[in-house]
Amino acid sequence: MCSNKNFDWTRTIRTNTLMLHLVGLWPNSNENYELNLYTIYAFISVVVIMGGNNFFQVMNIFFVYNDLEALASTVFITITYVQTSVKMCFFMQNIGLFKKLLRSLNGTELEPKNEDQIEIVKPSLKFWKTVHAWFFSTAAVTTFTWSVIPLLSKSQCKQLPLAAWYPYNHTISPLYELTYLYQTVGVWYLAVANVHMDTLMVALMMYIAAQCDILCHNFRNFTNSNKKLHDVNRQIIDCVKLHRGILSFGQDSNKFFEMIIVLQFFTSTIILASTMFQLTLVKPVSKEGLLRIMYATGMTTQIFMYCWFGNEVEVKLRKTFFGLGRVKFEKGFDVLSTFVRSRK
Template sequence: MERFDWKGIIKLNLFFLWTIGLWPKADEVYKLNFYTLYSVISMIFFICSFGMLATVNIFVVDSDFEDSEEMIMYLLGGILTQLKVYMFIKHMKMLKQLMTTLNSDIFQPKTLKQKCLVEPALNFWRIIYNAFTTIGGPVITLWLFLPLLSKNKQFQLPINVWYPYNTKTSLFYKITYIHQIFSVFYTVIFVYNADMLIAALMVYVGAQCDILCDDLRSLQDDQADNFFKKLINSIQHHEEILRSVIISLILYRLALNKHLDIKFVAHIILVTFYMLQIFTYCWFGNEVIVKIEGIHDDARPEKPKPDQTVCFQLILSLTGNIRKDPSLSLDLSYAVA
């Protein structure tokens, strides 16, 4: 059977992260090269700049209550985005190792049935990703160019933050406007694709649980050698799933940060995006929990053979404890590592 390309599903996701300097090509990490230089420029001048400018704006510029509230939201959003960028880069090596593990033999579907088992969840992730892209892209673009379409104010910017020069002159206004366009797009691309990458990792964990359950259901074999070989492979598969769960859990915590509070043209769209974001993590996280609990049921054979009873009792004891306390899966994975 043709190999299943796990990385191909998130290829577009990784491509967008690469374009903003947050995903080195192949299995590489940051090195002393031009891409690293581009990444530093991208993070300092585009992704992290609004947080610094909003901080200065609060203490330098006199503004009314509404504008001050908006600046505080930009400040908090900028700080949270910077923390997310830092944690994302800090765990870059771990992420690259996970990407390599995804395409290893142990994570591959063995049969066409297993391939069909994982397709629904992957298709659902694609729908969520495409929905964000299709709706969010035009809305953010319209919001950025709204000051140019509106002639109420001259030299109006999408985001009114402090700059160390006069933005009311023609040349500096154009430079500032271009900077804000790049900054908003870079920030949104990072936050959005980082969130969806975490969701994809949770989908992969659930898919591997489905594959492991199918392997456990087919453990009963007439040949004892084949049985123990399949059992060992299933245990190794389970260990790899636990390692992936740890990485997904670390990155999931990063996704609890809020997005930059941008004033969209319609506030209902903003609320919808927040609801979709919360729904994404709740849904895929719950899928992982449900499928881990299913491993315990699939590990119980209907008619175990005498030489297989001890092995099945060990599996049932292990999965039963994890089922009662999911945190034991993390402790077990550390012990295995």
């Protein structure tokens, strides 16, 4: 089987890499960050814009910790953005490994060999795109609503999108407008980074599951009795190479996102609990209630992605290594018999 050079695994995630590039998390080089203008921009984006927003929100906690309602209102969103910043640190630290994984996808071992295999992996790619679109849409609507609610408020007091402490009076012009702009840009940067880092990591799981589908397809189709023995030998060797490639890809993927997933599940539990508590303090049909419902929907989708695609990997690995997909026992016996005859 010859490889299909027209297929590119990374085409599916180009939107992710583009959006991450816009917020300073995807350098153009093949490996890590280099000393250039983009690295300077990444520093401004990650440290000044996103990190600065987190710092001022965390500082606000020390001024409202005596008020349970205000504390819960501050903590549930602050934890989200702080864990996003920590996630970015792990992501940037291992960006070279991630790019290595993407290059290996288009290598000889993991590349689809024919049109049938491309058709097999298309449903997985399409489902991932659907989940990505839903998660991004949910995050975008929530972030937009969060950004404009203070502008629609009839209160005489000037409000910001997020509760934060600043070492100056941010209620007077033009400091209010500048602070509002700073917060809004920071919130959007954090939302874009969070969504596309998560969907990029579950894309690795999706790729592993798709590779398992290809391996099962190979097992189902290399027992044609009309094939010569040396062709069967070659196909068995191809299956072994693909199997080893999947294992190597899975191990490297686990190194990349294992700490990130632990952090995500830990913080998401706290965030969802805090959000549910917030819903008990407001009317569900009010703008505050609807905003928190949208926020909880986004967080639930975030956890759903990791659980769903992680389960897909486990299920398909079991099918591949124990059941060989839909391969019948008789067919598998024919494969072994053919292989034994070919070695004589």
